[in-house]
Amino acid sequence: MARRPTPRQRLDQLLDRFGGDIRAAFIESVHEIRDTARIAAIAGALEAGNVERALELIGLDPAAFRSLQRSLRTTFEETGVVVVRDIPALRDGQGVQLLLRFDPGNPAAARWVENRGARLVTAILDDQRTALRQALSDGLAAGRGPRSVALDIVGRINRATGKREGGIVGLTSGQYQTVANARQQLLSGDPAELRAYLGRQARDKRFDQAVIKAISDGKPVPADIVDRALSQYANRMLDLRGEMIGRTEATQAVGAAQREAFEQVIDTAKLDRDVVTQVWLATHDSRTREAHLEMDGQETGFDEPFTSPSGALLMFPGDMSLGAGPEDTIGCRCVVITRLGGREAAAA
Known part of the structure; x- marks a missing residue:
């Protein structure tokens, strides 16, 4: 007979499942923007030198991210x-087992989902x-044609798949700069710059021979190959994002839902909040922050925040409500185990 997952294993399963779902929803939203962008109109605006109009025509709209918000919810x-469902049985004063249900329509629950979704999309x-x-x-400053610039933004059609790939839509401003720097290296014709490109981990190695040939010839990589290489480079940047x-949003949503679930149980069962405690558990591998490894095993009362060595306060992993910044929230893979009177009850 298969053993039931431990509380930690159950939470990790939820994070893996929903992290993948949120990732897919984000990618879907990006592709919707790319696929519906009006390329001819964008190119026309660029030809007229109207960058703001071109930006408007790309179609950046909160509604494009409805699948992301839905996945978060x-x-x-x-x-x-x-x-x-997995909280151990609780009984009332007459010994009758309490019927416990999670109410997503609870004002606090609904408010968290609405606010987090709106902040994320914004x-x-x-x-x-x-x-x-x-x-x-x-x-435009580099003298690239308006249509070429438009395609740099929304991506180019892959003839094999018929789908649009690459492009800047979906990347952070920092990632855009990374792609722009890679373009400069490939077009430089400078052997040192081309060798530096070959050191980029996210590059598509299928284009390495063209880069090596450019180094040997002392010439820039041909423009059509640059476009194809950067399309794949941008794809990988988008996957990373x-x-x-x-991971970040799943950690926040799972942690917030776990906390709200216990809030509702405490209220329904009329529990003494002093008997509810929580323990921070870090993931023990090379990707975990040193600060969060130091927090491993930290125990607090249910109404008390955890304290990071950075000084940040968090009610649960990924929580930003008390001012914790990216250094304590982005990509976090920690979990919290909640105990009712000493019994582990978090997704047990």
Whole structure:
């Protein structure tokens, strides 16, 4: 007979499942923007030198990220259901077992989902506009044709798959700069710059021979090969961003749902909050922050925050409500185990 997962294993399963779902929803949203962008109109605006109009025509809109917001909501609601379902039986004063259910319509629960989804999409769009405005300006300044610049932004059709690939849409402003720097290296014709490109881990190695030949000939890499190589490079950047968003948002949503689930159980069962405690558990591998490894095993009361060595306060992994910054939240893979009177009850 298969053994039931431990509380830690159950939480890790939820994070893996929903992290993948959120990642996929983000990528889907990016592709919707790319696929519906009006390339001819964007090129026309660029030809007229109107960068702001071109940016508008790309179609950056909160509605494009509805699948991402929906995935975040699903993560929160389904996690809450699992957590409450797996809490050990509780009884009232007459010894009757309490019926426990998670209510996603609870005002606090609904408010968290709405606020987090809105903040996430706003942050993505604000950074995206910065990256795309710079990319459009850089393309024009470099003398690239308007249509070529438009395709740099939204990606080019892969003839084999019929799908649009590459492009800056979906990348952070920092990632855009990484791609722009790679373009400069490939077009430089400078052997030192071309060798530096070959040191980029996210490059597509299928184009290495063209780069090696350019080094040997002392010439830039042909423009058509540069476009193809950077398309794949941007694809990999987008995958990395999707993975980071998936992990970060899943950690936040699972942690917030877990906490809200226990809030509802405490209220239903009329529990003394002093008997509810929580323990921070870090993931022990090379990717875990040193600060969070130091937090491993830290125990607090249910209403008390965890304290990072950085000084940041968090009610659960990924929590930003008390001011914790990216250094304590982005990509976090920690979990919290909650105990009722000494019994582990987090997704047990």
